[in-house]
Amino acid sequence: MKxxxxxxxxxxxxxxxLELLSKFGEIELExxxxxxxxxxxxxxxxxxxxxxxxxxxxxxxxxxxxTEILEAEFVPPVWEYPGQIVEVNLGATKGKGGTxxxxxxxGGEEVPAYYLFEKPTPHPPVIVFDVFDAKIPLARAVRMHVxxxxxxxxxxxxxxxxxxxxxxxxxxLISTDPLINDTQPKEAAKTVENVLQAVDVPLAVxxxxxxxxxxxxxxxxxEVADGERLLINSVTLDMDIERMGKxxxxxxxxxxxxxxxxxxxxxxxxxxxxxxxxxxxxxxxTTTAALGYGLDYAFSIMERTRLAGLMGDAQLQHPMASGxxxxxxxxxxxxxxxxxxxxxxxxxxxxxTVTALTLLLTGxxxxxxxxxxxxxxxxxVIGELxxxxxxxxxxxxxxxxxxx
Amino acid sequence: xxxxxxxxxxxKEISPIDVYKLLPKTNCKECGEENCMAFAAKLVNREVKLExxxxxxxxxxxxxxxxLWDLLKPPVKEVTIGVGDRAVKIGGxxxxxxxxxxxxxxxxxxxxxxxxxxxxxxxxxxxxxEDFRYGYIGQELRLNMIAIRxxxxxxxxxxxTVKKVAEKTSLPLILCSLxxxxxxxxxxxxxxxxxxxxxxxxxxxxxxxxxxxxYDCPLTVxxxxxxxxxxxxxxxxxxxxxxxxxxxxxxxxxxxxxxxINSFTMIRRAACKEGDELLGFPLxxxxxxxxxxxxxxxxxxxxxxxxxxxxxxxxxxDALIMHSAEGWVLLPTLILRQNLYTDPxxxxxxxxxxxxxxxxxxxxxxxFTTNFALTYYTVESDITSGGVDCYLIVVxxxxxxxxxxxxxxxxxxxxxxxxxxxxxxxxxxKHRKLIIPGRAARLSGExxxxxxxxxxxGPIDSSGIPKFIQEKWKPGEA
Numbered sequence: 001m002k003x004x005x006x007x008x009x010x011x012x013x014x015x016x017x018l019e020l021l022s023k024f025g026e027i028e029l030e031x032x033x034x035x036x037x038x039x040x041x042x043x044x045x046x047x048x049x050x051x052x053x054x055x056x057x058x059x060x061x062x063x064x065x066x067t068e069i070l071e072a073e074f075v076p077p078v079w080e081y082p083g084q085i086v087e088v089n090l091g092a093t094k095g096k097g098g099t100x101x102x103x104x105x106x107g108g109e110e111v112p113a114y115y116l117f118e119k120p121t122p123h124p125p126v127i128v129f130d131v132f133d134a135k136i137p138l139a140r141a142v143r144m145h146v147x148x149x150x151x152x153x154x155x156x157x158x159x160x161x162x163x164x165x166x167x168x169x170x171x172x173l174i175s176t177d178p179l180i181n182d183t184q185p186k187e188a189a190k191t192v193e194n195v196l197q198a199v200d201v202p203l204a205v206x207x208x209x210x211x212x213x214x215x216x217x218x219x220x221x222x223e224v225a226d227g228e229r230l231l232i233n234s235v236t237l238d239m240d241i242e243r244m245g246k247x248x249x250x251x252x253x254x255x256x257x258x259x260x261x262x263x264x265x266x267x268x269x270x271x272x273x274x275x276x277x278x279x280x281x282x283x284x285x286t287t288t289a290a291l292g293y294g295l296d297y298a299f300s301i302m303e304r305t306r307l308a309g310l311m312g313d314a315q316l317q318h319p320m321a322s323g324x325x326x327x328x329x330x331x332x333x334x335x336x337x338x339x340x341x342x343x344x345x346x347x348x349x350x351x352x353t354v355t356a357l358t359l360l361l362t363g364x365x366x367x368x369x370x371x372x373x374x375x376x377x378x379x380x381v382i383g384e385l386x387x388x389x390x391x392x393x394x395x396x397x398x399x400x401x402x403x404x
Numbered sequence: 405x406x407x408x409x410x411x412x413x414x415x416k417e418i419s420p421i422d423v424y425k426l427l428p429k430t431n432c433k434e435c436g437e438e439n440c441m442a443f444a445a446k447l448v449n450r451e452v453k454l455e456x457x458x459x460x461x462x463x464x465x466x467x468x469x470x471x472l473w474d475l476l477k478p479p480v481k482e483v484t485i486g487v488g489d490r491a492v493k494i495g496g497x498x499x500x501x502x503x504x505x506x507x508x509x510x511x512x513x514x515x516x517x518x519x520x521x522x523x524x525x526x527x528x529x530x531x532x533x534e535d536f537r538y539g540y541i542g543q544e545l546r547l548n549m550i551a552i553r554x555x556x557x558x559x560x561x562x563x564x565t566v567k568k569v570a571e572k573t574s575l576p577l578i579l580c581s582l583x584x585x586x587x588x589x590x591x592x593x594x595x596x597x598x599x600x601x602x603x604x605x606x607x608x609x610x611x612x613x614x615x616x617x618x619y620d621c622p623l624t625v626x627x628x629x630x631x632x633x634x635x636x637x638x639x640x641x642x643x644x645x646x647x648x649x650x651x652x653x654x655x656x657x658x659x660x661x662x663x664x665i666n667s668f669t670m671i672r673r674a675a676c677k678e679g680d681e682l683l684g685f686p687l688x689x690x691x692x693x694x695x696x697x698x699x700x701x702x703x704x705x706x707x708x709x710x711x712x713x714x715x716x717x718x719x720x721x722d723a724l725i726m727h728s729a730e731g732w733v734l735l736p737t738l739i740l741r742q743n744l745y746t747d748p749x750x751x752x753x754x755x756x757x758x759x760x761x762x763x764x765x766x767x768x769x770x771x772f773t774t775n776f777a778l779t780y781y782t783v784e785s786d787i788t789s790g791g792v793d794c795y796l797i798v799v800x801x802x803x804x805x806x807x808x809x810x811x812x813x814x815x816x817x818x819x820x821x822x823x824x825x826x827x828x829x830x831x832x833x834k835h836r837k838l839i840i841p842g843r844a845a846r847l848s849g850e851x852x853x854x855x856x857x858x859x860x861x862g863p864i865d866s867s868g869i870p871k872f873i874q875e876k877w878k879p880g881e882a
Binding site: 397 | 520633655656666669678695781789
């Protein structure tokens with residue numbers, strides 16, 4: 001036997017056996033004498049083995065097989081985090097200067113998302129349903145549920161709350177787009193008032209994407225909804241941050257600080273908003289890309305943002321929002337495909353659901369969604385993750401033999 | 405002293421210096437790198453293997469080699485299931501979060517069959533699983549394994565079922581029964597194929613361990629809802645001599661899903677962040693348990709299975725056993741897996757060159773975009789969904805988006821002009837008009853000058869392309 005081979009044997013079995021004997025001395029050792037003898041033979045110098053060493057025989061197993069379960073401990077790997085996510089209230093009740101029937105709180109996390117062995121989640125994430133103030137092209141799977149209320153945002157909002165279980169509504173004032181209807185701020189603010197009357201949940205208000213027009217519209221909306229603690233969706237780096245920040249502060253609303261998948265931009269926008277707003281009035285949105293169309297980027301930016309906040313990065317300690325509706329940008333969500341891929345009526349909502357749940361696990365606090373089935377599923381999972389647990393493992397102990 | 409205190413705290417953040425210290429430091433360049441430090445940096449990023457350093461393999465460096473191997477070994481063991489071309493490796497994870505490096509060995513997905521299916525159904529499902537393909541970003545997304553369950557608990561029946569499946573497919577197999585007597589004929593039928601055994605429990609672990617050793621197979625440890633037992637069994641089986649373990653802490657698809665997510669997360673953190681070797685094995689999830697609720701419509705069970713699978717892929721499952729063979733369930737599952745296992749260190753790029761979208765002719769529009777995969781596929785999708793027939797030139801911008809590559813000068817007028825020449829587009833269209841992305845507007849003058857083509861500045865967002873073409877494209881007016 002070659003010296004090298006022998007050395008390897010010693011390296012491999014030496015510590016292992018020692019560990020075994022010292023650690024588990026109390027257990028019954030089968031044939032232990034023989035095994036040790038075997039080992040001694042292996043440890044003999046090469047000279048003792050008759051030449052030629054043509055065939056290298058693999059070492060016989062020197063393992064002492066346990067006869068009963070060797071009990072080990074399990075200690076949950078609990079850590080401490082220096083940072084905490086701020087709590088943000090959305091919607092104000094009558095006593096607090098608004099007209100909502102209740103206010104929602106998001107944020108407050110002290111540990112990564114659903115590390116339940118460390119701490120429970122302080123507030124369940126909220127589901128915000130998208131409502132538009134004008135007819136827009138929607139995927140068929142979505143349209144079929146809202147067909148009757150399109151063009152009537154108040155009725156649409158009512159349907160979303162009463163039938164689909166939305167916690168909040170985002171009213172997208174897309175008709176204000178100068179290239180669409182160019183609805184004026186005064187008129188747009190009227191629509192907001194109508195929706196505020198139709199439903200009593202907290203409200204978010206979205207613009208049309210034309211920054212200048214959005215600022216005019218938001219300013220007017222914030223004024224007429226003074227004290228309602230609306231979520232202003234959104235404030236971006238290319239806006240007049242001072243003008244927006246001051247208006248949000250003055251009328252008691254909340255900024256949705258939107259940046260495009262860049263943590264430095266997210267920090268910068270927050271820093272600039274801090275000049276005018278307390279931290280408790282900012283929620284961040286680092287952009288949601290659809291499953292299959294960049295979800296991996298969105299996922300990692302959100303995961304990093306949350307972990308950075310918990311590790312002490314004060315500029316990233318904000319609740320996170322996701323425009324989950326972007327899931328419908330994926331072709332697999334809306335396109336007619338060959339029959340083996342199933343109907344788009346199922347593909348679409350599962351796409352939105354999977355996009356939402358993937359980001360839920362990074363710590364997203366607020367989901368802006370569109371399909372009733374996706375909303376219901378995400379709400380159920382949130383209910384389970386924030387209030388559930390205590391399932392019975394016996395139920396699945398014999399899954400192998402189940403008949404389907 | 406508690407076990408926590410005596411457990412060696414090992415962070416897996418290795419610096420190239422730690423590695424360099426153990427290398428031969430001869431700068432011999434035999435590995436192809438300039439020096440040992442460069443090789444060390446690549447080792448840390450897992451871009452090269454230790455064995456690519458010839459001096460390290462010499463006898464005098466044996467100890468250093470072993471130390472390096474130990475230092476670089478993944479905190480989650482890599483386990484191979486099956487043999488041949490379609491063998492799968494699971495685990496081998498170096499990090500808990502993908503942004504820390506990248507995830508290796510995408511979650512392997514198995515579809516189940518049972519020993520009570522008719523031959524026809526059995527072979528049809530096996531074939532479906534083996535042949536499943538979906539083309540996505542130039543890749544083929546596929547299923548990886550077949551899980552054969554004994555629902556009859558009849559050893560002979562199980563053995564003959566496994567034999568039939570094994571004859572028809574080269575896919576790796578998972579043999580599922582909690583009864584070693586039932587399982588053994590299946591192992592006999594797959595000798596040398598290295599199936600994964602499912603599973604050892606607190607009641608059957610000795611028999612299962614014997615089978616795993618006798619047939620040289622990886623072994624699953626199943627201890628639903630009991631991590632202390634899971635860890636104890638992992639330790640016991642390791643001492644028994646079974647080296648390749650796969651851990652199943654149980655998948656509760658409805659009530660208790662919180663516990664499942666919690667267990668997977670604790671195990672992965674213990675392995676990756678605290679160096680717990682007893683939990684440093686690949687994890688297997690069983691979204692198939694979504695089918696256990698009685699009296700439900702199959703769509704409801706399939707729906708639940710789809711989203712539970714997605715959550716387990718996100719939360720560290722290295723393998724999954726599923727039942728649904730429905731496209732709408734498998735598509736989101738496989739695409740999510742592809743997304744999360746993409747290397748976050750590399751911008752995802754597509755091949756540069758000319759793409760023909762729809763049925764363009766000599767008067768059709770010519771546009772260009774970057775080779776950043778996300779940009780490219782979004783543009784391509786907007787063009788095709790808008791029914792536009794055109795030529796799309798993909799310019800190599802080193803996988804960077806339009807806006808960033810203009811700023812970073814990976815996209816320049818020179819590159820665009822060169823791409824026009826190389827793609828041979830001048831022979832395909834009669835006009836000389838190029839539509840450029842709105843975000844590259846500032847290059848318009850230069851492109852016009854260098855290429856001799858007239859430049860039209862297109863929309864900022866590619867969703868505006870169909871409208872733009874409808875309103876602005878008049879190839880006749882030169």
